[in-house]
Amino acid sequence: MALLEIQNLTIDIPTSGGLLHAVRGVSLSLERGKxxxxxxxxxxxxxxxxxxxxxxxxxxxxxxxxALRFNGVDLMCATERQKQDLRGNxxxxxxxxxxxxxxxxxxxxxxxCEVLLRHRKVSRTEARDRAVMLLEKAGITSAGTRLxxxxxxxxxxxxQRVMISMALMCEPDLxxxxxxxxxxxxxxxxQILRVLRDLQSEFGMAxxxxxxxxxxxxxxxxDVGVMYAGRLVETGPAAKxxxxxxxxxxRGLMDCIPTPGRTKPGERLGAIPGQVPxxxxxxxxxxxxxxxGQSRSACGESFPDLWLADDHRVACLxxxxxxxxx
Amino acid sequence: xxxxxIRRLTISLCVALTxxxxxxxxxxxxxxxxxxxxxxxxxxxQVSQIRVQFGLDRPLVEQYxxxxxxxxxxxxxxxxxxxxxxxxxxxxxxxxxxxxxxxxLLLALIISVPLGVLAAVKxxxxxxxxALMFCVLGQALPTFWLGLSLIIVFSVTLRWLPVSGSGxxxxxxxxxxxxGWYAIxxxxxxxxxxxxxxxxxxxxxxxxxxxxxxxxxLFKHALRNAMIPVVALAAVQFGFMLGGSIVVEAVFSMxxxxxxxxxxxxRQDFPVVQAIVLVLAVLYIGLTLLADILNAIxxxxxxxx
Numbered sequence: 001m002a003l004l005e006i007q008n009l010t011i012d013i014p015t016s017g018g019l020l021h022a023v024r025g026v027s028l029s030l031e032r033g034k035x036x037x038x039x040x041x042x043x044x045x046x047x048x049x050x051x052x053x054x055x056x057x058x059x060x061x062x063x064x065x066x067a068l069r070f071n072g073v074d075l076m077c078a079t080e081r082q083k084q085d086l087r088g089n090x091x092x093x094x095x096x097x098x099x100x101x102x103x104x105x106x107x108x109x110x111x112x113c114e115v116l117l118r119h120r121k122v123s124r125t126e127a128r129d130r131a132v133m134l135l136e137k138a139g140i141t142s143a144g145t146r147l148x149x150x151x152x153x154x155x156x157x158x159x160q161r162v163m164i165s166m167a168l169m170c171e172p173d174l175x176x177x178x179x180x181x182x183x184x185x186x187x188x189x190x191q192i193l194r195v196l197r198d199l200q201s202e203f204g205m206a207x208x209x210x211x212x213x214x215x216x217x218x219x220x221x222x223d224v225g226v227m228y229a230g231r232l233v234e235t236g237p238a239a240k241x242x243x244x245x246x247x248x249x250x251r252g253l254m255d256c257i258p259t260p261g262r263t264k265p266g267e268r269l270g271a272i273p274g275q276v277p278x279x280x281x282x283x284x285x286x287x288x289x290x291x292x293g294q295s296r297s298a299c300g301e302s303f304p305d306l307w308l309a310d311d312h313r314v315a316c317l318x319x320x321x322x323x324x325x326x
Numbered sequence: 327x328x329x330x331x332i333r334r335l336t337i338s339l340c341v342a343l344t345x346x347x348x349x350x351x352x353x354x355x356x357x358x359x360x361x362x363x364x365x366x367x368x369x370x371x372q373v374s375q376i377r378v379q380f381g382l383d384r385p386l387v388e389q390y391x392x393x394x395x396x397x398x399x400x401x402x403x404x405x406x407x408x409x410x411x412x413x414x415x416x417x418x419x420x421x422x423x424x425x426x427x428x429x430x431l432l433l434a435l436i437i438s439v440p441l442g443v444l445a446a447v448k449x450x451x452x453x454x455x456x457a458l459m460f461c462v463l464g465q466a467l468p469t470f471w472l473g474l475s476l477i478i479v480f481s482v483t484l485r486w487l488p489v490s491g492s493g494x495x496x497x498x499x500x501x502x503x504x505x506g507w508y509a510i511x512x513x514x515x516x517x518x519x520x521x522x523x524x525x526x527x528x529x530x531x532x533x534x535x536x537x538x539x540x541x542x543x544l545f546k547h548a549l550r551n552a553m554i555p556v557v558a559l560a561a562v563q564f565g566f567m568l569g570g571s572i573v574v575e576a577v578f579s580m581x582x583x584x585x586x587x588x589x590x591x592x593r594q595d596f597p598v599v600q601a602i603v604l605v606l607a608v609l610y611i612g613l614t615l616l617a618d619i620l621n622a623i624x625x626x627x628x629x630x631x
Contacts, residue, residue, distance in 0.1 A: 056534055087537035095535075100528040104627060105550045115536045150626040166536070 002029040003173055003206050004053070007067035011048050011230075014060055018280040022048050022061075024230035030223075032173065035200065035207045037217040037238070039253065040227030043276055046210045047096070049227075050176045053208075054093050055083050071173060089119040092167035094196075096179040098160035102151035108162055109147030115169040127169075134165035137202075138195050157188040164196060171203055178210045193220060214257055218242060226250045229277055229287035231303070236312030246306075246314030248292045286316065294318045330622055330629055338615045345607040346397065350390050353596055362594040363406045393600075402601035407593045412601045415586065420605065422492045422582035426574070427567040429498055430506035435560060438510045442517025443549065446525060457518070461511035469570060473504040473577040490579035501578045505570055509563040516559050520552035527551075554625050561617035565610040 011023035023045040030036050038046045051057050053068070055075065068075040071090060075083065095101045102111060112134075113127035122130075128147065135143035138161040151159060160180060167175050177196060181189035197220045200207050211217060217224055217238060224241045226234040226249065234247040245251045255270025263269070274291035277283060285302060289295035298317055306314050360377040361368070368376075377383045381392065396403060402412035445454040480500060481489040491497050524530060525548055533547040572584035579585070583602055590598040622628045 054535055056531055084537045084539060087535055089537055093535045095528060095532065097528050101532045103529040103533065103547050103551070105625060106547075114538070118536065118538055118542075152627050163532075166532075 001072065003032045003071060004028075004030040004208075005067055005069040006053075007065060009049060009052060009063070009065040009068065011045065011052055011057065011064075012062045013058070014062075015280070020279050021282070022230055022279060023052070024283065026227075026230075026232050028225055028232065028235060030174070030206050030208065032206055033204045034222045035197075035209060035220055036223045036225060037209045037211060037221035038225045038227055039211055039214060039217055041212060041276065043279070044227040045230040046227045047178050050093070050178050050208060050210055053176060054087055054091065056093070085119070088115050088172075089170045090172050091174045091176065092170070092172040094160070094163050094167050094175065094177040094180045096182050098156050098163055098183060101163055102159055104151055106150075107147065108149055108151065108154070112147070112162070112166050112169060115166060119170050130169060131165065134168050135162070137168075137199060138162075138165045139191065140165075156184055157192065160184060160188075160192055161195065164192070164199065168199060168203065172205060174206045174208070175200065176208045176210070179212070180209075181213075181216070182211075196220075214253060226253070229283065230279060231287065231315065233288065233315045234313065236308070236314075240309065240312045244308075244312075246308050246312065247288075247316045248294055248318065249288050252291075327622065327629055331619060334615055334618050338611045341611050342608050345611075346394060346604055347390065349600055349603040349607070350393060351386065353600055354386060354389070357594070359594075359596050362596070397601075397604065402604075403597040405590075405595055405598050407590070407595045407598070412597050415598060416583065416601055416605060419581060419583045419586045422580055423568060423571050423575070423584060426498060426501055426505060426571055426580065426582060427564055429502040430567050431509065431560065431564050433502055433506040434509035434513055434563070437506075438514035439517050439553075439556070442514040443521055443544065443552075445514070445518045446521030446552075447544065449522060454518075457514060461514055464507055464511040467507070469504055469508055469573050470577055472507055473501070473574055476500045476504055477578075492578075492580040492582065497578070497580070501574045501580060504577070505567055505574045508570065509560075509567065513556060513559060513563065516556050517552060520555055521548060524548045524552045550624060554621055557620045557624065558617045561613040564613050568606055568609060 006029070007027045009023055009026045010021070013020040013022055022043075026045070026049055028036070038049070040046045048057065048061070052063050052065075053070070053075070055063075057063060065076055070086065073082065073086065075086075078086075102108070109128065109131060112131040113124065116122055116127040116130060117124070131147060132143045135146060140146055140158060140161050146154070146158075146162075151162075154162065160183075164180075180196065181192050184192060193216060196207075196209075209216070209221060221238045224234075224236065224238045225232050226241070226247060228249050234241060234245065234250045236246075241250060242254070245254060249272070252270065252272040256272070258269055272291055277287050277290065285300040286292070286295070286304075289299040292299070296317070302317075304315055304317050306316070308314055358373075360373050360380065360382050363380065364373045364376050374383075381389060384392075393403065400413050402416070404410065405412050405415060408415060441453075441457050441460075445457040448454055477489055477500065480487045487499050488494075488497050530543060530548055533543045538547070568583075571582060572588050574580070575582040575584040576588055583605070587599065587602045589595075590602070
């Protein structure tokens with residue numbers, strides 16, 4: 001049984017301009033110990049989808065799904081109490097904003113130990129020992145003294161290491177990392193990713209990594225899901241999605257990254273023309289067709305769901321021809 | 327933390343010194359004190375005799391230094407009206423005013439903080455709207471009117487509580503409600519808005535992501551941060567209450583500092599007025615200092631600043 005099973009997840013947010021259909025039917029599953037990267041540009045619904053799993057969506061947002069199962073628990077029917085018992089315990093989250101995600105009024109140690117004390121019957125000393133162990137694993141030196149410090153005394157990179165340690169306190173089955181390196185310096189980004197990957201494989205956790213950085217995906221993901229306008233347009237093993245991208249949007253994203261050796265100096269990088277469609281309106285057919293070089297009339301009618309291989313799925317009619325050609 | 331405390335204390339002492347100078351010189355420039363003591367039908371000889379007797383013929387700076395030296399030894403001089411030590415008079419009245427202010431503030435906090443938290447948690451709900459209505463009402467009713475209304479309802483009609491005086495705890499109930507009422511709207515709104523800000527913050531999302539129970543999220547992670555501005559406001563409000571007690575003490579005829587100040591101004595009893603101004607100012611400064619220290623305990627970021 002898969003660790004996580006999502007079927008037809010939708011998220012609607014009421015705004016002054018009308019009902020915003022931010023996520024429009026996302027289905028995916030994740031096995032134990034695997035890393036799934038979800039890529040897509042801002043507003044594609046990738047962060048909201050991950051918050052929906054934790055049930056941490058903004059209060060006004062409406063979440064619907066045909067199925068949302070984690071570890072055999074139906075999250076759509078679970079009580080608030082059951083969800084509280086899962087959060088921080090079996091599923092944990094690392095956020096995009098390390099500078100503001102820690103409470104300024106409490107010490108690092110207090111905030112770390114709190115998770116373990118909430119979910120396990122342990123003493124303060126045991127919680128403290130585990131916090132020190134995890135901080136050290138996350139690459140923080142003199143972890144013992146850090147426990148007594150407040151968030152404002154730590155840099156962004158250190159705070160994100162603290163957040164990672166915090167997520168690992170109860171050794172969860174699933175860790176959701178929502179753009180964990182976006183707010184950090186480039187030099188720190190690589191370190192944080194390495195820490196995340198090492199700890200994930202050491203503890204054997206599954207991970208959902210939300211990012212818009214395809215370079216990150218190539219380095220640590222087993223599977224990739226590409227999101228566009230609230231839908232998953234392509235899913236598959238990272239290797240396949242990178243070598244034989246099936247969706248024109250995925251290909252467009254990859255053309256945007258400079259590659260040493262292939263991109264000539266001074267050459268213009270690829271860009272996808274046009275804009276993301278208005279998510280307040282109902283979308284018929286493929287949301288990407290206005291910006292797509294290969295669109296045809298049939299694209300306006302259906303939102304296809306095609307299997308390129310038994311593990312590689314693409315929502316594009318041109319994928320059919322690619323499949324036929326292959 | 328110690329350095330922070332010492333720095334704030336030094337600033338407070340400077341402010342207290344300034345207040346004492348301003349209070350002294352303003353009063354001495356507001357009229358002829360010797361004339362005030364002697365009365366309107368005194369002869370010029372009597373006036374000048376009093377001037378020498380009370381040392382009022384000395385240079386102002388010398389008079390100030392004499393007075394200030396006395397103040398440091400808790401000697402505020404002699405009341406012209408009571409012919410009694412000012413220190414004794416204040417020592418009799420101050421407890422009444424402090425008790426009145428303290429009970430009023432406590433009452434205001436007990437009502438406004440939980441109400442503010444509830445209004446923020448149920449934003450837009452009926453509690454929130456009712457609380458906002460209550461706030462508008464609270465700010466619109468003048469203290470003296472509320473005080474008189476309370477007397478009519480609870481003392482005259484229902485006969486539950488005494489009309490005036492300050493002898494027993496029952497005497498403090500109505501004045502405290504009248505005085506505390508005024509502080510409720512400001513504290514409640516600040517609590518509500520502070521909680522709304524904090525509840526929308528990233529670290530509250532983190533706290534929820536840890537699976538913490540709602541009471542822990544609200545009262546440990548949110549309230550502590552939302553209380554930082556409220557503590558400062560509460561100290562300022564307490565200061566206002568000490569000043570506002572002049573009206574309430576007059577309405578309820580309580581033997582407090584406010585009543586004494588009001589009467590002494592009318593009697594041109596300068597040493598008493600001077601002493602009350604200084605005592606209230608020092609209390610106010612002390613409260614601000616206390617608020618600063620409490621804030622530093624609540625918010626570790628302030629301790630370094």
